[in-house]
Amino acid sequence: MTELLELMRSRSVLPRDPGENLALSLALSGVAFAVTVVVGKPYIAWLRRHNIGKQIRMEGPEGHRTKLGTPTMGGFLVTVPVVVLTVIFNLAGRLSMLLPLGVLIGTAILGAIDDRLSLVTTQRGGVTARFKMAWLLLFSLLAALVLHFPLGLRSIYVPFFGKFDIGLWYIPIAVLAIAGTANAVNLTDGLDTLAGGTAAVAFTAYGIIAFLQGQIQVVTFCFTMVGAILGFLWYNAHPAQVFMGDTGSLALGAALATAAFMTGQWLLLPLIGIVFVAEAVSVMLQVAYFKLTGGKRLFRMAPLHHHFELLGWSETQITMRFWLVSMMAGLLGIALALV
Template structure:
């Protein structure tokens, strides 16, 4: 069983690998001219970010992969969560490549991304239902009881994975926002995994935490690089799979409440505009709404980080009942 010391060492190793890779990868991205294009309808303060290199998620993915594989705690669960991270990262990478290298603004078509995400999710669902001692059961927070989904388990897991990955993708709209929120969420899951005896998952969470922390060195305001869909999709796939392997999917809307709020704001905005012609928010996702209300970007990020920390504490209470 992994100890606190080993978890901290894992975080530190991933952190320093990210710090080392940043100055190597970012200049390469500059030379390749893979700069982020900014939407004209977005907050005007974001126009200065145009041209900032994207696809920086490659830095985090590399740090996570190196740290996890060399941890000495390699097993099937670790391979599954790495598979999810790399697969979703690949979908994001292809999308980024089409947009910033081939200069096709829309990237992958929606059905192409959705199909790929569902296939990956179904593979994860079948693995967990056949390997886990809990089978098709999921833990209900605050009740300390398991709910057996039976035949509904696979479609449920597919929904969780796709929803989480795309929610994290929507959260990645401000400097340091998605990386910081995921840093806190992965720290939460690392503590749970360690205390519950999921050693390989705890190591992966530690690697993820360290990578997010190191990436903030380059992604915090003012960002020198963006993670792009390469990073945000990889983070979303990782968070979802971590929760699935520990049967804690119902905790994602709690500890990942910011992800949930960002996605919900987009859904509400689209439905409201189509039905009534009116917008509920000044702009969606939610972080842009607060920017247009006059909040500085750094304030929005700090508040959303703080909310995530509080929600993770709530999540810990939900598991202690």
């Protein structure tokens, strides 16, 4: 990681003083929040006028049926401000930011296609899982190649033990991590504020880690993401006026994993994103157990947040408790990044 930072500084990607642009990073977070809140109301009204409302799975919890038709594709409230602000304030002399921008845009478009095909008015189920995964893997492969070759990243950092060069193994690991995180955040997006709140915590954690490394461009990107996500949560607060949809969840997950790899602390991603991991693992365990036992269920319903709903937890209880777990995991992740 030291070699990477020196290389990036020599190419004028990083400032010599890691804290000299911290004020700008924090200010952009506030600007992203304000812009998202301001444009959110007219954007949601536009979604309603065009009947861009989400279908709800009939096999899901009964209480979710009241959400049928709630405007979706709210992820653009996050991605568009982040792209615009990054291009204006965080791209000149920091061309490495083209990578998370490209990942953010590509996965947001993929998610928007899925959202568009799964609207109430279309009566379709969205794109097929194979189609979505194929494109996710393609975007992830392109990101992994950029991380490994132009940016020269090829190592794993293990807390307490240091850095180890893993060579070309870096590429398939990055592909699986980026695509897997995108899917995991997508699965988490089932309750109001759940995916957005936990994603904001994770981006904050990686923004702090990047600041401790002196990677101010990654700091700025992460904090801009946090501001935009919090602006989106203004309208996603229960009962939600808008859902982020795949437009947001796929983009947030892929961008988070990309930022994690840019810091070199990607081994901490399962910890910092522990809620996402739990949600994804619960689905995999449910499917495997169902097949092995001939129809029995390990959880009352998967993903995991639905299991707690059926146990009697309210939606706000689940989201707040998952947020708390995410916050503690983020703090622990930052601590491990320091050792």
